[in-house]
Amino acid sequence: MKISMDQLLPGEKATVLQIYAAGDLRQKLLAMGLLPGVEIELIRVAPLGDPLDFKLRDFHLSMRRSEARNIIVERNNHHGWRGRRKRRHWKWQTKL
Amino acid sequence: MGGEGEGKEGIGSGRQNYRVAIVGNPNCGKTTLFNELTGARQKVGNWPGVTIEKKTGFLNINHNIRAEIIDLPGIYSLSAYSLDERIARDYLLKEKPDAIINIVDASNLERNLFLTTQLLELEIPMVIALNLMDAAEKKNLKIDVDILSSHLHLPVVPVVALKGQGVEATVEAVKEVILGRWHKKNAMVTFGADGEKKLADVQELLKESATRLKLPLRWLAVKLFEGDKEYELLLENKELRDRINEYKEKVVKIVGEDTETIIADYRYGFISGLVKEAVKVTADIRITLSEKIDAVIASRILGIPFFALVIFLMFKISIDFSQPGIDYIDSLFASLIDLINNVLVNLHAPAWISIILVNGVIGGTGTVITFVVPIALVFFFLSFLEDIGYLSRGAFVMDRLMHWMGLPGKAFIPLILGFGCNVPGILATRVMEDEKDRLITILINPFMSCGARLPVYIMIAGAVFAQNVGTVVFSLYAIGIAMAIIVGLVFRKTILKGPSTPFVMELPPYRLPTLKGILMHTWENVWSFIKRAGTLIVAIILLLVIIGYLPVGVTPNSKDSVLGKIGTAIAPVFKPQGFADWKASVALFTGIFAKEAVVGTMAALYGVEEKNSSGNPETKSINGKDTLKERIARDFTPLSAYSFLLFILLYSPCVATMGAIAKEAGLKWAIFSVLFNITVAYIISMAVFQIGTLIQKLL
Structure with a gap:
């Protein structure tokens, strides 16, 4: 299922499919090696819910949700019970 | 540091001078290596027209050869988007240094080599300093330096800059390349059979332009293929631009991606191949120490x-x-x-x-x-x-x-x-x-x-708002x-x-710094x-001191001094704010020296003995607290006092701050800041005083 990169949960891995960003941002992402086909993992969310800390090509890259929204990915790993609980918790938090 | 201002040509020594630029990603130990190479022989300035720091230093390679080392800003690529990248790119292509030291983080090879693949196209002799070899080892990465060297056609030197390891070998390699003893031409990333064919055609079209612009042909072709804005503008010929765009569109149609992505993809493809051959992972570490630390100190709760x-x-x-x-x-x-x-x-x-x-x-x-x-x-x-x-x-x-x-x-x-x-x-x-x-x-x-304004608040609020000093001070903050x-x-x-600006920031691993x-x-x-x-700062203080003592013979800073006269002249301006008193005006004037000077000035003008002019309210509270308090309280109503305090909070930054603004943003912005803040202070304290008076009347 295609989702935007900001919808991942901590611990989830995904493959980048498309980057809908232009100019400065696009160039920066490409230079960082964030290209279609690369695997990324959401490591953590900053205390106030934004930005996000991703891991790719063995380094950490943080970006705001507004930037991550421009990147379409597909989840790689399926999460079990723990993931589902986290997801519910997450929904509750984003509502706030 | 600071004083080493020699000219570029070796003065009378018959030495040969070369220029060597250090280029690399941020957080890869670039500055450490620069310090190791140049020692204390450094010069810090700014790049022309911008506030970004430019560091240069000197390295004596041997008694015949001296190199000026230029520390370029840390960058991830050579695009025309960010200021740092433009500075680095302009320097490399316009000033054409004799050699590049490309510093590469061995513990993060893939991303660091992206910049390397672009540097290769500049056709400048280059050495790779493979830094942080110890960090790579800790990550259980075994890097074969010879394989990297033979694939990139460059000398590759393993370095641990923090410990000074490999620095001499780097110098040796730099000597080899600047003397032309390294005979291999830089390797280049190729962009597939189809892409190369198109690129060859584009290069054919660009031959003249490249000579005119003094740019490496392949580099220019690749950049134009990517759609580099700066280079597109440099092409004089619209027809040429259109023909290149035709080629671009053809490629986009075939591959289904934009050219920027295709080129980045080929670069990373080249890197992946190289890393696969040259790097062996001896044991898999799933979580590094940095990640463990971050799990605590960057966590949602802590x-x-x-x-x-x-x-x-x-x-x-x-x-x-x-x-x-x-x-x-x-x-x-x-x-x-x-x-x-x-x-x-x-x-x-x-x-x-x-x-x-x-x-x-x-x-x-x-x-x-x-x-x-x-x-x-x-x-x-x-x-x-x-x-x-x-x-x-x-x-x-x-x-x-x-x-x-x-x-x-x-x-x-x-x-x-x-x-x-x-x-x-x-x-x-x-x-x-x-x-x-x-x-x-x-x-x-x-x-x-700032801290210097606190004593002023305490003195005035203490005199006028006996019970609510804390609340008043808090409200000001x-x-x-x-x-x-x-x-x-x-x-x-x-x-x-x-x-x-888009927020895309690397979170580098934690590293022990050097003292x-x-x-x-x-x-x-x-x-x-x-x-x-x-x-x-000294110039402005000098000016204020002089007008406080003139004309000769008057009591310094009294009503008869130029300063006092200025105070008297300014005072009516503060009528709408409720403190049209010459003493308040003079205090505000001297407060521009340093905010705490308001305390000393007020104390002096209200005729209270005070030891030093730097004004420490505690010392006075022992001596003549009541007198000073009473006298101030006589001149101010709670409303005018609050309006005065607001003015002090918001008005002109002090001389030292002006100096800092002028240094960091330029004199123009420092003047702007002074005028803007005074205006803001004037309007706000007027609004507070006038509205307050109105409410009092209505009550």
Whole structure:
């Protein structure tokens, strides 16, 4: 299922499919090696819910949700019970 | 440092001079290697027209060869988007150094080599310094340097810059390439059979332009293929541009991606192949130490408390611990002033000499020097936090809050420091990359109520608001913060309009910094403050001292002095604010020296004995507290006192802060800041006084 990169949960891995960003941002992402086909993992969310800390090509890259929204990915790993609980918790938090 | 201003050509020594540029990603130990290569023979300046630091140093390769080493800004690629990248690119292509040292983080090869693949196309002799070999080993990566070297056709030297390992070998390799003893041509990334064919056609079209623009042909072709804005503008011929665009469109049609992505993809493809051959993973580490640390100190629960603790400690130590140092310097200068005064009296020198020399020049220098202690401490902490890797975590944790103000997370530290003193606060904006963000952070910093304003609040609020001093003082701090937010948002929407920069930031692994590196960085900042802000501060203090003592014979700073007359002339201007008193006006005037001078001036003008003019309210509270309080209370109503306090909170930044703004943003912005803040203060305190009076009448 295609989702935007900001919808991942901590611990989830995904493959980048498309980057809908232009100019400065696009160039920066490409230079960082964030290209279609690369695997990324959401490591953590900053205390106030934004930005996000991703891991790719063995380094950490943080970006705001507004930037991550421009990147379409597909989840790689399926999460079990723990993931589902986290997801519910997450929904509750984003509502706030 | 600072003084090594020799010319480029070896003076009379018959030495050959070469220029070598250090290029690499941020956080890969570039500055450490630069320091190792050049030692203390460094020169810090700015790149033409921008405030980005330019460091150069000298390296004697042997007694015949000397190299000027240029430290280019840390960059991830050679595009035309960011200022840092443009500076690096312009330097490499226009100044054409004799060699490049490309410093590469061995523990993060893939991303670092992306820049390398672009540098290869510049056709400049290059050496790769493979730094952080120890960090790579800790990650269980075994790197075959020979394979890297043979694939890239470059000398590759393993280095641990922090320990000085491999530095000599790097120098040796640089010597080889600049003397032309390395015969291989740089390797190039190829863009597939189809792509290469198209690229060959484009190169054919560009031959003349490349010669005219003095750019490497393949580099220009690739950049134009990517759609590089700067180079597109350089092409004189519209027909040429259209034909290149045709080629681009053809490729886009076949591959289904834009050319920028295709080219980046080929570069990373080349890198992946190379890394697969050259790097063996001996054991898999799933979580590194850095990640374990981040799981605690950047976590959702502890992230903010830990950041608050770090900032609190930095604040506490820099401001509180510097007090003994400031006092010591103060007393040192006081005795120096006494000494020189005595000498001058004995020499029967005219009074004006002692006024200008002693109170103006030496007193002013003293003021500058007292700022050195807190500035040095703040920069010591900032350098430490930056080198260890925590500054980017601070930005990560605080970004959400600051984004709300239209600023990046890194703006938080300069603003917090402003509560101690605006000068280090403004200097600390150096950690911010974007010029507009930085300028906004500089301009709103004076609204952060600094430590020097507190004694003024306590004295006046203490005299007028007996019971509610704490509340009044707190409200002033709160209004200051509110004004900073409002003004910041207004600037963002008006004079410093611009999309807030995309926040894509690397979180580098934590690394132990070296004391030497931190001390050098601290010293650079302190020295440049003394040099650039210091002169302006002394000049303004000198001016204020002179007009306080003129005309000859009057009691200094009295109603009859030029200063007093200016006060009397200005006073009616403050009628709408409710404090149209010449003493208040003079106090505001001297407050521009240093905010705490308001206390000393008020005390002096209200005829209360006071030992030193630096004004410490505690000393007075023992001596003549009631008299001073009563006299002030007589002149102010609670409303006019509050209006006066608001004015002090918001009006012109002090001389030292002006100097700092002028240094960081330019004289134009310093003048703007003075005028803007005075206007804001005038309007706000007028509004408060007038509305307050109206309400009182209605009641």
